[in-house]
Amino acid sequence: MSDIRLTEASSHMRHGSNIGQPLTRRDGILKVTGQARYAADNHVPGMLHAVLAVSSVARGRVTFLDVEAAKRHPGVVDVMTPVHKPRLAEDPDAKTHPFMFRLELLQDDTVRYANQAIAVVIAETLESATEGAALLAPRYETQPARVGLDGDKSFAPPAVGVGNPAEVRHGDVNSALTDASMRIEATYETPAQYHNAMEPHAIVAAWDGDTLSIDTPSQGLAMAQARIAGLFGIPPSNIHIRSPFLGGGFGSKGLISGPQILGIMAARLVGKPVKLTLRREQMYGPVGHRAPTRQTLRVGMDGDGRLTAIDHHARTASSSFDDFFEPAADASHTLYASPAIATSHEVVRLDTGTPLFMRAPGEAPGSIALESAIDEAAWMCGMDPLAFRLKNYADVEPITGKPFSSKALRECYAQGAERFGWARRPLKPRQLRDEAGFLVGWGVGTATFPALMFAADARAVIRADGSGLVESGAHDMGQGAWTALAQIAADGLGLDLAQVEFRAGTSDLPDAGIAGGSAHTATAGMAIHNAGAAVTAKLADLAMSDERSPLFGAGNTGVIARDGRLYRRDDESWSEDYADILTRAGLAEIEARGKGGMDPAAQSIYAMHAHGAVFAEVKVDPDLGQVRVSRMVGAFAAGRIINPRLARSQLFGGMIWGISFALHEEAVMDPRSGRLLNANLAEYHVPVNADVPSLDVLTVEEHDPYVNALGIKGVGEIGVTGSAGAIANAVWHATGFRVRRFPIRIGDLVVPASD
Amino acid sequence: MAKLHVSTTINGEPMEFLCEPNDTMLDALRGPLGLTGSKEGCASGDCGACSITVDDQLVCSCLMLAAEADGHELRTIEGMAQGEKLHPLQQKFLEQAALQCGICTSGMLVASDALLRRNPNPTEEEVRFWLAGNLCRCTGYDKIVRAVMETAAEMREAAQ
Numbered sequence: 001m002s003d004i005r006l007t008e009a010s011s012h013m014r015h016g017s018n019i020g021q022p023l024t025r026r027d028g029i030l031k032v033t034g035q036a037r038y039a040a041d042n043h044v045p046g047m048l049h050a051v052l053a054v055s056s057v058a059r060g061r062v063t064f065l066d067v068e069a070a071k072r073h074p075g076v077v078d079v080m081t082p083v084h085k086p087r088l089a090e091d092p093d094a095k096t097h098p099f100m101f102r103l104e105l106l107q108d109d110t111v112r113y114a115n116q117a118i119a120v121v122i123a124e125t126l127e128s129a130t131e132g133a134a135l136l137a138p139r140y141e142t143q144p145a146r147v148g149l150d151g152d153k154s155f156a157p158p159a160v161g162v163g164n165p166a167e168v169r170h171g172d173v174n175s176a177l178t179d180a181s182m183r184i185e186a187t188y189e190t191p192a193q194y195h196n197a198m199e200p201h202a203i204v205a206a207w208d209g210d211t212l213s214i215d216t217p218s219q220g221l222a223m224a225q226a227r228i229a230g231l232f233g234i235p236p237s238n239i240h241i242r243s244p245f246l247g248g249g250f251g252s253k254g255l256i257s258g259p260q261i262l263g264i265m266a267a268r269l270v271g272k273p274v275k276l277t278l279r280r281e282q283m284y285g286p287v288g289h290r291a292p293t294r295q296t297l298r299v300g301m302d303g304d305g306r307l308t309a310i311d312h313h314a315r316t317a318s319s320s321f322d323d324f325f326e327p328a329a330d331a332s333h334t335l336y337a338s339p340a341i342a343t344s345h346e347v348v349r350l351d352t353g354t355p356l357f358m359r360a361p362g363e364a365p366g367s368i369a370l371e372s373a374i375d376e377a378a379w380m381c382g383m384d385p386l387a388f389r390l391k392n393y394a395d396v397e398p399i400t401g402k403p404f405s406s407k408a409l410r411e412c413y414a415q416g417a418e419r420f421g422w423a424r425r426p427l428k429p430r431q432l433r434d435e436a437g438f439l440v441g442w443g444v445g446t447a448t449f450p451a452l453m454f455a456a457d458a459r460a461v462i463r464a465d466g467s468g469l470v471e472s473g474a475h476d477m478g479q480g481a482w483t484a485l486a487q488i489a490a491d492g493l494g495l496d497l498a499q500v501e502f503r504a505g506t507s508d509l510p511d512a513g514i515a516g517g518s519a520h521t522a523t524a525g526m527a528i529h530n531a532g533a534a535v536t537a538k539l540a541d542l543a544m545s546d547e548r549s550p551l552f553g554a555g556n557t558g559v560i561a562r563d564g565r566l567y568r569r570d571d572e573s574w575s576e577d578y579a580d581i582l583t584r585a586g587l588a589e590i591e592a593r594g595k596g597g598m599d600p601a602a603q604s605i606y607a608m609h610a611h612g613a614v615f616a617e618v619k620v621d622p623d624l625g626q627v628r629v630s631r632m633v634g635a636f637a638a639g640r641i642i643n644p645r646l647a648r649s650q651l652f653g654g655m656i657w658g659i660s661f662a663l664h665e666e667a668v669m670d671p672r673s674g675r676l677l678n679a680n681l682a683e684y685h686v687p688v689n690a691d692v693p694s695l696d697v698l699t700v701e702e703h704d705p706y707v708n709a710l711g712i713k714g715v716g717e718i719g720v721t722g723s724a725g726a727i728a729n730a731v732w733h734a735t736g737f738r739v740r741r742f743p744i745r746i747g748d749l750v751v752p753a754s755d
Numbered sequence: 756m757a758k759l760h761v762s763t764t765i766n767g768e769p770m771e772f773l774c775e776p777n778d779t780m781l782d783a784l785r786g787p788l789g790l791t792g793s794k795e796g797c798a799s800g801d802c803g804a805c806s807i808t809v810d811d812q813l814v815c816s817c818l819m820l821a822a823e824a825d826g827h828e829l830r831t832i833e834g835m836a837q838g839e840k841l842h843p844l845q846q847k848f849l850e851q852a853a854l855q856c857g858i859c860t861s862g863m864l865v866a867s868d869a870l871l872r873r874n875p876n877p878t879e880e881e882v883r884f885w886l887a888g889n890l891c892r893c894t895g896y897d898k899i900v901r902a903v904m905e906t907a908a909e910m911r912e913a914a915q
Contacts, residue, residue: 024849024850024852025849025852025854027857028848028849028854029841029845029849030857031854031857031860032841032845032848032849032854032860032864033792033832033833033835033836033841033845034790034791034792034793034831034832034833034835034861035792036857037791038794038857038858040795041785041791043786043789125775126782127775127777127778127782195892196892197856197858197892198794198796198802198804198856198858198859198890198891198892198893199794199796199856199858200795200796245856245857246856247794247856247857247858248855248856248858248892248893250892277795279798280796280797280798280799280801280802477856478854478855478856478857478893479855480855645852646852648852649852649855649893649895649898650855652894652895652896652897652898653855653893653894653895656894656896657894660894680797680799680801681796681797681799681801681802681890682799682801686890686892687894687896688886688887688888688889688890688896689882689883689884689886689887689889689891689896689899689900690883690884690886690887691887691896692883692894692896692897693897694897695897
């Protein structure tokens with residue numbers, strides 16, 4: 001799109017290839033000067049403001065709304081309610097594919113959870129709409145809310161995550177546990193967590209007849225377009241979505257949410273453009289969260305410290321009306337070699353919004369439980385926790401027996417331990433003190449995340465002036481897609497980055513798949529790479545079949561594309577400029593398309609995962625129990641790193657999410673009302689600058705020819721895994737208290753643990 | 756309700772605008788004044804994304820009424836670079852990759868600038884605690900602190 005002018009890459013050292021260069025982010029200048037335009041920064045002429053009125057009860061129905069009072073307020077234009085709203089073409093409760101979740105679009109007066117939208121007030125100003133919403137003074141018929149993991153009877157879900165089996169059994173876990181020389185059984189609890197991207201979900205929607213123009217953040221433009229098309233009964237091509245920058249997503253902007261659709265409905269109702277922005281407290285409900293878990297691990301060991309059994313059972317929750325079951329126990333599938341492994345899930349239904357994907361879904365809560373249990377097992381065996389992990393290193397994927405496409409985890413352990421100084425760690429807890437008398441502890445955790453790929457398309461063009469254009473509707477939520485994908489685009493075209501225009505972030509471009517599952521760079525990157533290869537191949541065909549070209553007849557040996565020229569592969573003294581080839585052929589440009597997606601053949605042979613090792617040091621005040629992380633080293637092997645500067649940011653960010661998981665984040669529900677008690681950024685704790693120490697990230701070299709042709713595994717989520725467990729284990733090492741309910745609280749460390 | 760007339764100075768330029776008595780400064784900046792660089796993350800003073808300075812005092816503009824700007828000097832992210840020339844903090848944030856999604860970045864930079872104006876030689880701990888009220892969910896934290904420390908060192912050197 002024309003109004004986004006990204007900066008040229010600065011002149012960092014280059015070594016003949018754009019991929020692998022630590023370029024600064026191309027959207028950086030727009031962001032540091034405040035010029036990057038996010039959804040809520042758009043002000044369309046004649047635009048009205050919409051504000052949600054949300055339920056203050058968790059279960060029941062709305063019996064009264066004082067619509068007249070709201071309408072009487074100066075500036076209020078209309079009030080959208082279940083009895084006054086545009087007609088939808090599709091039932092918002094219909095589910096026609098696994099990525100479709102039920103939405104609360106004022107379909108009736110039912111309240112499914114606290115903070116659910118029950119009306120939308122549309123007014124000339126934000127203040128008027130806000131006051132109008134307050135004047136609705138709803139009354140309810142309330143039913144008792146189901147709260148917490150014991151809030152209802154559990155059942156075995158048909159599947160967890162997206163189509164993963166809820167139960168997996170490999171070997172005979174029960175008899176292996178009976179026969180084990182040593183065994184532990186421990187239960188770990190993780191709380192509900194909310195994504196809390198810094199940018200609240202916002203939408204500016206404008207209808208023109210049956211076409212719709214939208215500014216809204218999206219991690220999946222094509223899926224959002226299809227969902228909107230279905231709900232409003234218009235073709236997807238009538239919907240134009242702009243999402244050049246997301247102010248963070250972490251999964252909460254993967255699917256278009258109910259409030260975003262309500263903004264579109266409001267615009268339809270009043271026949272004018274409408275802006276709707278969620279208030280921070282309204283983000284605790286309709287835009288997804290990570291469900292709480294209670295996980296029981298039973299681990300058996302033989303006399304030599306070898307694992308003989310891992311049994312990982314997770315109890316988790318979904319909403320009363322839809323299914324998303326956090327696949328927490330699946331974290332035990334791949335990491336440790338054990339002849340018997342069983343994972344299983346049970347779930348309850350609660351009066352909350354539907355939980356959804358949140359950075360490292362399954363792996364994040366599963367990993368903190370597994371890594372804690374592995375640490376407890378190592379201690380029972382009297383072994384150093386790193387030595388224990390190495391002793392139980394999985395050389396093939398334990399359950400499937402598949403070889404790994406690549407796995408440099410040993411190197412991660414070795415390089416991370418070396419950098420951290422792990423060799424000096426005393427085995428017993430409560431041995432280290434700093435100069436101020438604080439208890440010091442060291443812990444390790446193993447990180448893992450699957451190397452996924454979805455499906456994406458891209459278009460590449462070479463123009464007669466020798467420059468290139470690459471289009472793919474990719475999403476930059478901060479991870480650096482504008483930069484990393486442009487680097488891949490430039491290499492795919494054999495051009496310098498400065499000669500390539502890269503277009504992304506709008507729904508009229510080829511579908512780049514979703515920015516999720518740490519798979520966006522691999523998936524969109526492969527589509528871009530293949531489009532580049534296809535267009536340079538077309539160009540080569542032109543040259544090789546033209547007797548006026550120096551490359552005429554090179555068809556058998558082939559050519560390579562580099563720096564805007566094609567070179568004869570066997571003799572590089574024969575070459576020709578892109579511009580010359582096109583000009584002679586009388587073409588203004590030449591284009592081709594490419595696709596990215598997983599290779600089922602390679603997937604059937606190999607297990608594909610990124611790995612890492614995280615080492616953490618904590619300091620605990622022996623009197624007050626206050627914990628501070630004082631040092632962290634993460635070593636990660638995640639295939640090819642496209643941009644080391646930006647990949648490190650992702651890994652740092654993930655590790656800090658690990659700190660947050662272990663020590664900070666927790667949504668607290670009122671057991672009587674089912675309302676969240678801390679739906680704000682003051683009381684829902686996330687780490688701040690003062691909580692985070694100096695961090696160190698190492699990326700371990702890994703060449704993986706099987707994951708995809710570019711060798712990319714993804715770095716967005718793996719940093720969370722391993723890190724949370726490393727901190728929990730460091731807290732135990734500092735204090736001798738094994739805390740199994742997260743986040744770890746001061747109270748857990750001043751009162752002797754009950755075990 | 757009659758609108759209020761406010762005369763103020765924003766980023767060195769005299770400005771006049773009309774506002775409702777209950778408009779926040781952040782609403783005025785992002786609305787009639789068209790300065791959308793300041794972001795709303797919480798509207799309750801918890802996240803710092805809307806940080807500006809008023810007479811060199813760092814404030815959350817979501818907690819200030821627009822009418823309170825009358826007769827005062829405001830600075831926002833839009834006034835930080837001199838034309839095309841980035842402020843050293845902006846440059847260093849880029850180099851250190853001290854930003855990701857960018858929503859916290861304006862507030863983080865305004866707050867860092869306010870710190871260095873008052874204390875050109877902060878300790879690392881002072882930086883971490885000064886910026887403790889600016890939340891970043893992409894959690895670029897350590898790099899932000901590095902960027903501020905390095906900028907401070909370079910600015911001190913340049914001043915000598």
